[in-house]
Amino acid sequence: MLGRLLQKFGxxxxxxxxxxxxxxxxxxxxPDVMVLDLLMPWKTGNELAEMFALDxxxxxxxVIFMTGHALLWQQLSPSFRVLMKPFSVEEIxxxxxxxxxxxxxxxx
Numbered sequence: 001m002l003g004r005l006l007q008k009f010g011x012x013x014x015x016x017x018x019x020x021x022x023x024x025x026x027x028x029x030x031p032d033v034m035v036l037d038l039l040m041p042w043k044t045g046n047e048l049a050e051m052f053a054l055d056x057x058x059x060x061x062x063v064i065f066m067t068g069h070a071l072l073w074q075q076l077s078p079s080f081r082v083l084m085k086p087f088s089v090e091e092i093x094x095x096x097x098x099x100x101x102x103x104x105x106x107x108x
Contacts, residue, residue, distance in 0.1 A: 062099035
């Protein structure tokens with residue numbers, strides 16, 4: 001549902017629902033920003049973000065987490081962008097826009 005919403009607003013979206021495949025999927029598609037649920041089977045969003053941070057190809061890709069669990073959110077570094085479920089369309093669009101602006105600031 002989130003993927004369709006983002007496409008409606010003009011974003012190119014690549015989705016992967018199997019957390020064990022997200023890292024290789026991201027290396028192949030080289031996203032400009034990643035939106036991850038914190039609570040997923042097999043690998044959590046936080047575990048994936050740690051993997052991305054160690055990967056030269058992905059370490060500069062901003063990660064936006066979404067979660068419905070306040071306790072998980074409180075355990076994250078404050079540098080991460082976190083959206084609490086349920087979030088509004090405006091919140092996700094603003095989060096993505098800010099992440100993209102931050103990533104590409106000064107890149108011309």
